[in-house]
Amino acid sequence: MRHWLQLPLAAIILALSLMLDGCMQQPAASNHASANILQLFNWNNYIAPETVQHFETLCDCHVEQDYFSDNEEMLAKLAAGASGYDLIVPTGNAMDTLIRQGVLVPLDKSLLPNLKNIHPAYLKTQFDPNNKYSVPYAYTLTLLGFNTNKIRELGLPVDTWALIFEPEYLKKIKGRVTVLDSPRELMAAALLYLGYAANDQDEAHWNQAKELIIRAKPYWAAFSNTSYIREIAIGDLWVVHGYSNDLFQAALDAKKTGRPFTIDYAIPKQGAVMSLDSMVLHKSGKHPDLAHQFINFMLDGKNSAELTNLIGSGNPNTAAKPYIRPELVHNTVIFPDDGTLSRLAMITDLNHQQRRVLSRIWTEIKLR
Numbered sequence: 001m002r003h004w005l006q007l008p009l010a011a012i013i014l015a016l017s018l019m020l021d022g023c024m025q026q027p028a029a030s031n032h033a034s035a036n037i038l039q040l041f042n043w044n045n046y047i048a049p050e051t052v053q054h055f056e057t058l059c060d061c062h063v064e065q066d067y068f069s070d071n072e073e074m075l076a077k078l079a080a081g082a083s084g085y086d087l088i089v090p091t092g093n094a095m096d097t098l099i100r101q102g103v104l105v106p107l108d109k110s111l112l113p114n115l116k117n118i119h120p121a122y123l124k125t126q127f128d129p130n131n132k133y134s135v136p137y138a139y140t141l142t143l144l145g146f147n148t149n150k151i152r153e154l155g156l157p158v159d160t161w162a163l164i165f166e167p168e169y170l171k172k173i174k175g176r177v178t179v180l181d182s183p184r185e186l187m188a189a190a191l192l193y194l195g196y197a198a199n200d201q202d203e204a205h206w207n208q209a210k211e212l213i214i215r216a217k218p219y220w221a222a223f224s225n226t227s228y229i230r231e232i233a234i235g236d237l238w239v240v241h242g243y244s245n246d247l248f249q250a251a252l253d254a255k256k257t258g259r260p261f262t263i264d265y266a267i268p269k270q271g272a273v274m275s276l277d278s279m280v281l282h283k284s285g286k287h288p289d290l291a292h293q294f295i296n297f298m299l300d301g302k303n304s305a306e307l308t309n310l311i312g313s314g315n316p317n318t319a320a321k322p323y324i325r326p327e328l329v330h331n332t333v334i335f336p337d338d339g340t341l342s343r344l345a346m347i348t349d350l351n352h353q354q355r356r357v358l359s360r361i362w363t364e365i366k367l368r
Contacts, residue, residue, distance in 0.1 A: 036061035038290050041085040043068065043277070046138070046313075048306035055297050061290060070182075070225070078103070078282075086285030087294060089137055091275045093184070095127040096349030098280065104133040105281035111292040114299030114319075121341055122276060122316035126348060134278035135295050138307055139314035141333055141344065142185050142273040145228075145247035149261040150176075150238040158266045161193035164241050165212055170219035178231070179241040181223035183362040184347050185273060186213060189241060192270040198345040203357060210361050214368050223366075229253075232263055243275075244333045248312025265333065267340060274344040276316070308334060 036059070040047075044067040052063050066085070068074040071094035090098060098104050109115060115135065122136040146158055154172045156163060163169050164177060179186055188198040190209035196202075221237065222228075229246045231237040233253040240247070244265060251263035279295050281288055297303055301319025308315045308324050314334050315321075321329055328334050336344065350358065 036287075036290070038063045038287060038294055039084050039086045039285065040065045040294075041068065041074065041082075041088040041282075042066075043089060045311060046089065046277075046307070048310045051298075051303055051306045054303070055294060058297070059290065059293060063294075083282075083284035084286065085282045086287050086291040088280050088282050089277050090280060091277050092125060092127045092346045093349045095134060095278060095280070099128065099133060100349075103283050105283050105285070105288060106132050107135065107281065107295075108292060111289075112296050112299065114296050117299050117301060117304075117317050117319035119316050119318050125276065125346065127346075128278075134280050135299065136316040137277045137279050137298065139274055139276045139316060140246075141244040141267060141314065141336075142180070142189070142241070142275070143244060143247070143265050143267050143333070145232055145240045145242050145250065145263060145265040147232065147235065147238040147261050148264045156239075158264075159269050161189050161268045161270055163239060163268075164220075165190065165193055165216045167215070167219065170216060173238050174219045175221050176236075176238040177220055177240065178222045178224040178228045178237055179220055180243075181225045183358055183365075186223075186241070187358070187361075188273050188345075188347060189268075192268070192272070195270075198271065198273055199348050201350070201354060206357065206361055210365060213365050217365070217368070233257075233259070235259060235261060245311045245313045252312075267333065267343065269343075271343040271345060274314075274346055276346055 038061055040063055042065055056062055066082075068077065071091050074088070074090060075094055075097055088098075112135065118136050122139070123131055125134075128134045144158055144161075144163060150173075151158055156169055156172060164179060170177065179189075187206065187209050190212045191200050191205060192198055194205070194208055194212065196205050200206075224231075224240075228237060228240045228242055229250050230253075232240050232247075233250040234257075247263065247265040251265075254261065254263045279298065281291050285291060299317065301317055301321070302323045304315060304317040305320040305323035307313055308320065308328060312328065312331075312334060314336075315324065321335070332340050
């Protein structure tokens with residue numbers, strides 16, 4: 001190998017620029033197609049196409065993606081034998097499961113100089129206290145979305161979970177409200193409204209939350225994880241329990257199509273759930289070096305900003321702010337201030353017995 005000092009100045013500059021951008025060119029390989037393919041298992045629409053293209057060009061590689069719609073689906077596919085993924089983007093409570101199963105590869109942080117860009121508030125989480133396995137990617141908040149015009153007309157509050165649980169409010173929006181089809185998310189909202197923690201594991205409190213949900217259920221149009229985005233954007237729904245990036249998209253859609261109303265969203269005063277998605281290396285992956293390059297590339301502020309600008313996702317990367325549209329930077333859902341952060345909780349994993357209890361409660365909720 002030639003010494004750096006023997007290289008032409010232009011070559012040195014090129015190599016340094018690639019290192020700073022998070023990726024060094026892969027060495028030539030006889031089987032290039034297989035050697036330089038990064039297998040990414042991700043949420044749908046959770047990376048900007050131009051970001052993928054930039055990485056592929058920079059690293060002379062190809063990114064292949066498989067998608068999952070929720071953490072349960074991702075875990076089920078892996079349990080059924082899906083393998084070969086270099087990188088996965090799970091949420092915190094699924095991280096608990098993956099770590100416990102021993103299927104993740106520890107990170108080599110010497111290959112991740114851009115890790116310094118992550119805000120300390122999103123590091124050292126309960127599921128991975130030393131960030132041995134995970135690097136924060138993006139986050140969403142679970143909150144209330146609403147048709148501003150209708151809510152103002154009806155005189156309803158938007159700063160409390162009472163909006164989806166109390167009959168005095170629900171009778172004014174009956175059939176025009178949906179909640180997430182997720183036992184952890186809906187139970188967390190009910191527990192918070194009752195004054196408990198989102199991760200409260202007292203079965204008596206779970207039963208109180210169950211009764212609260214069952215009382216409100218006749219007023220709801222549906223349990224929905226996806227269709228609510230379009231329905232609130234076209235005016236069929238007036239209130240939804242949903243994800244911040246979905247509601248960001250619904251608000252954009254309503255504006256683009258010239259609807260005579262606006263869509264907004266708010267964090268209830270009782271608190272809300274934050275779902276932090278992280279990049280992790282799976283032990284079945286064949287290209288850990290390329291995976292580290294991708295992580296460091298995504299930790300670059302400009303590259304990280306492209307996802308927030310695309311879908312309005314929360315961004316834990318402080319270096320991304322200069323590249324994010326100003327109206328998003330000033331949105332406290334995308335960049336929560338310290339006061340807002342103190343009211344947010346990440347859902348933690350449950351043990352086997354707790355899952356059985358929750359499954360029974362959820363079945364009762366759906367059947368009654």
